[in-house]
Amino acid sequence: MQAVTLGPAGTYSHRAARAVADEVAFRESVSAIVDAVDTGTYDRGVVPIENSIEGSVTETLDAIADANIAVTREIVTPIRHALLAQSDSFSTVASHSQALAQCRTYLETEYPNATLEAVTSTARGVERAREDASVAGIGHPDNAGDGLRVLAEDIQDRSSNATRFFVLAPASERSDAGGKSTVVVYPNANYPGLLLELLEAFAERDINLSRIESRPSGNRLGDYLFHIDFEAGLYEERAQEALESVDDIASRGWVKRLGSYDTQHVLY
Numbered sequence: 001m002q003a004v005t006l007g008p009a010g011t012y013s014h015r016a017a018r019a020v021a022d023e024v025a026f027r028e029s030v031s032a033i034v035d036a037v038d039t040g041t042y043d044r045g046v047v048p049i050e051n052s053i054e055g056s057v058t059e060t061l062d063a064i065a066d067a068n069i070a071v072t073r074e075i076v077t078p079i080r081h082a083l084l085a086q087s088d089s090f091s092t093v094a095s096h097s098q099a100l101a102q103c104r105t106y107l108e109t110e111y112p113n114a115t116l117e118a119v120t121s122t123a124r125g126v127e128r129a130r131e132d133a134s135v136a137g138i139g140h141p142d143n144a145g146d147g148l149r150v151l152a153e154d155i156q157d158r159s160s161n162a163t164r165f166f167v168l169a170p171a172s173e174r175s176d177a178g179g180k181s182t183v184v185v186y187p188n189a190n191y192p193g194l195l196l197e198l199l200e201a202f203a204e205r206d207i208n209l210s211r212i213e214s215r216p217s218g219n220r221l222g223d224y225l226f227h228i229d230f231e232a233g234l235y236e237e238r239a240q241e242a243l244e245s246v247d248d249i250a251s252r253g254w255v256k257r258l259g260s261y262d263t264q265h266v267l268y
Ligand SMILES: O=C(O)C(=O)Cc1ccccc1
Pocket: 006, 010, 011, 012, 013, 014, 048, 051, 079, 096, 098, 099, 120, 121, 122, 123, 163
């Protein structure tokens, strides 16, 4: 099986993707990965969804809300960042915006004068460091290879730093089996108690929510989509009943069932 994920080789997404596919191809943006699965170019895509320090990867939430795909697994992996450069005389630190944010305190304390440069992935930042002695990258220490030194390890602001990835598949592979499910709800309505009604649909059936995230619909200010993860499979009657109730609440909008799935913990 071939999977597509965030490149170039050496990203954290690449490490997660190796757990689901023997061959991994790369794109330089999350939207391009979601698109490649949606259009059938690849059978699987692996995208970061949320981080324990920095929260949601909003580009992923927006791309999956728009696409016709399924979520077939979640992968949770610890993230341990290293600072990689040719020497310690660099003036710019280049990395993925999430990695720069996860190391904010370390960078402010140790390199207060460095310029931070957001690039498309951690591995892209490491490539910049390999080509340019004035640049350091933040990424997995295994990316050092020839020509780069590991100047510091474990530089994230909290020792417990984990990222959750979604494994995406074509919509036809959506499964009702699994311990968790994800839906995106667009109520296209705004009245007192709307969100309470949505939450009650799950609470009344004893279904635990593990995440709820609002994203702007893009249609008008104050209008939102809700990304909801809950701890039940779509095969379960209580989940089906909860979603019937959610369908009623969102009768002026839509409810997208992305699928049920299990969790895989990947260590490296
Ligand atoms: O840039 C990467 O390596 C990614 O896979 C995205 C990312 C960045 C920081 C933490 C986890 C995932």
